[in-house]
Amino acid sequence: MPSRTSYSALSLLRGALSGHRHWTPAWADVTPRASYDVIIVGGGGHGLATAYYLAKNHGITNVAVVERGWIGGGNTGRNTTIVRSNYLFPQSARLYDFSLKLYEGLSADLNFNIMLSQRGLIMLAHSRHDLDSMSRWANAMRMNGVVADLLTREQVGELAPALDLSPQARLPVLGGFIQRRGGTARHDAVAWGYARAASALGVHIIQNCEVTGFIEESGRVVGVDTSRGRIRAERVGIAAAGHSSVLAKLAGFRLPVTSYCLQAMVSEPIKPILDTVIISPGTGAYVSQSDKGEIVIGAMLDLYPSYAQRGSFAIKQAIMAGTLLLFPSFSRLQMLRQWGGIVDVVHDSSPIIGPTPMAGLFINCGWGTGGFKAIPVGGWTLAHALATGKSHELAEPFQLQRFVSGRLVDEAAASGIAH
Numbered sequence: 001m002p003s004r005t006s007y008s009a010l011s012l013l014r015g016a017l018s019g020h021r022h023w024t025p026a027w028a029d030v031t032p033r034a035s036y037d038v039i040i041v042g043g044g045g046h047g048l049a050t051a052y053y054l055a056k057n058h059g060i061t062n063v064a065v066v067e068r069g070w071i072g073g074g075n076t077g078r079n080t081t082i083v084r085s086n087y088l089f090p091q092s093a094r095l096y097d098f099s100l101k102l103y104e105g106l107s108a109d110l111n112f113n114i115m116l117s118q119r120g121l122i123m124l125a126h127s128r129h130d131l132d133s134m135s136r137w138a139n140a141m142r143m144n145g146v147v148a149d150l151l152t153r154e155q156v157g158e159l160a161p162a163l164d165l166s167p168q169a170r171l172p173v174l175g176g177f178i179q180r181r182g183g184t185a186r187h188d189a190v191a192w193g194y195a196r197a198a199s200a201l202g203v204h205i206i207q208n209c210e211v212t213g214f215i216e217e218s219g220r221v222v223g224v225d226t227s228r229g230r231i232r233a234e235r236v237g238i239a240a241a242g243h244s245s246v247l248a249k250l251a252g253f254r255l256p257v258t259s260y261c262l263q264a265m266v267s268e269p270i271k272p273i274l275d276t277v278i279i280s281p282g283t284g285a286y287v288s289q290s291d292k293g294e295i296v297i298g299a300m301l302d303l304y305p306s307y308a309q310r311g312s313f314a315i316k317q318a319i320m321a322g323t324l325l326l327f328p329s330f331s332r333l334q335m336l337r338q339w340g341g342i343v344d345v346v347h348d349s350s351p352i353i354g355p356t357p358m359a360g361l362f363i364n365c366g367w368g369t370g371g372f373k374a375i376p377v378g379g380w381t382l383a384h385a386l387a388t389g390k391s392h393e394l395a396e397p398f399q400l401q402r403f404v405s406g407r408l409v410d411e412a413a414a415s416g417i418a419h
């Protein structure tokens with residue numbers, strides 16, 4: 001087990017004095033064992049957080065996270081880093097707000113700066129009807145115990161002066177609401193922080209290792225076949241986002257998941273101009289400025305199923321057009337990078353966390369376009385299910401069984417972009 005260097009101003013100074021040549025690796029490079037208590041398929045944020053909470057909350061450290069590429073190389077490293085808990089239904093509010101609270105203490109918990117920036121998140125209203133919908137949304141949040149404040153156009157203007165607020169604008173801004181605790185966190189840091197903390201507790205992080213099948217004995221999953229050989233386990237968890245249905249098929253069951261590409265892009269870095277997060281459900285654009293100065297622009301889904309991590313030109317064009325209607329001055333920016341990730345959308349835009357039809361196999365998926373904010377709670381609740389065999393109280397409403405019973409939790413309207 002690697003000894004974890006405690007990161008502090010003093011250790012940074014020591015590192016600098018020795019030319020930064022003596023840092024211990026943040027997580028250990030290991031050869032897989034023949035068997036583990038728990039295997040987690042997928043080294044994104046949810047898989048790594050699951051491993052960390054298995055070790056920390058339940059004392060289960062004989063755990064492997066098996067990742068086919070590199071950790072955080074999936075959607076965890078591809079998202080627009082927005083965190084919030086502005087959902088409509090009480091069960092979702094409880095889930096996502098628990099996650100935001102874990103985020104609020106995560107840098108200290110992991111001893112790794114995840115660069116949480118609670119700069120506030122504004123949902124924009126572009127019509128009288130939008131204003132009515134947003135009052136209903138903000139009221140629902142308040143009834144769920146999550147603070148939200150309605151904003152007039154002038155208040156929006158004070159918080160984001162770069163927006164075009166003229167009444168003649170093609171998409172006039174009439175107001176909106178703000179969740180002040182919303183904001184951004186550094187996505188790679190979340191993956192690396194969980195990986196480092198889990199590794200220090202004894203978890204094996206195995207990269208470049210693709211799961212190609214599940215070992216089944218007497219109707220129970222007892223391990224996985226991988227590109228690096230067979231590994232047995234008492235329990236297996238899947239946290240593979242857009243590839244969840246591929247893995248479910250390997251295990252012999254179907255999921256109500258459709259995989260789509262969601263894309264995002266960043267501009268060249270510029271001086272600080274936007275210190276809040278702006279979401280415009282009317283255009284599908286969500287915009288923030290990274291600490292490096294890039295304008296980060298998130299787009300809508302490509303509305304056809306795909307595993308191609310690219311994103312269509314039509315959506316790119318639509319989202320650029322929408323962004324420029326909101327921020328005309330951004331027309332002078334050069335775009336630096338664009339990318340896509342494969343997201344796992346379910347019919348009610350809510351997650352699935354718990355057992356599968358296969359004994360011994362558990363799953364965390366269905367976060368679709370909004371699972372970065374849910375990494376802490378996704379890991380916490382999947383760890384609980386793997387450790388105890390029972391669903392965590394927060395995850396009860398989010399079982400696969402709801403697609404049989406019809407007790408859906410339809411959060412499509414709160415996902416910020418059209419689903």
Ligand SMILES: Cc1cc2nc3c(=O)[nH]c(=O)nc-3n(C[C@H](O)[C@H](O)[C@H](O)COP(=O)(O)OP(=O)(O)OC[C@H]3O[C@@H](n4cnc5c(N)ncnc54)[C@H](O)[C@@H]3O)c2cc1C
Binds near residue numbers: 067076210240339371
């Ligand atoms: C462009 C974009 C913008 C987004 N913006 C936001 C946002 O602002 N806020 C927000 O909350 N959410 C956002 N999301 C959604 C969010 O990124 C995801 O919901 C979240 O990262 C999912 O995390 P994960 O750990 O489940 O999946 P991932 O990070 O995708 O990890 C899954 C891992 O499983 C691995 N894997 C797959 N198949 C196998 C296999 N057979 N064997 C082994 N490993 C395998 C993959 O390589 C991958 O690393 C966005 C997503 C995208 C694409």
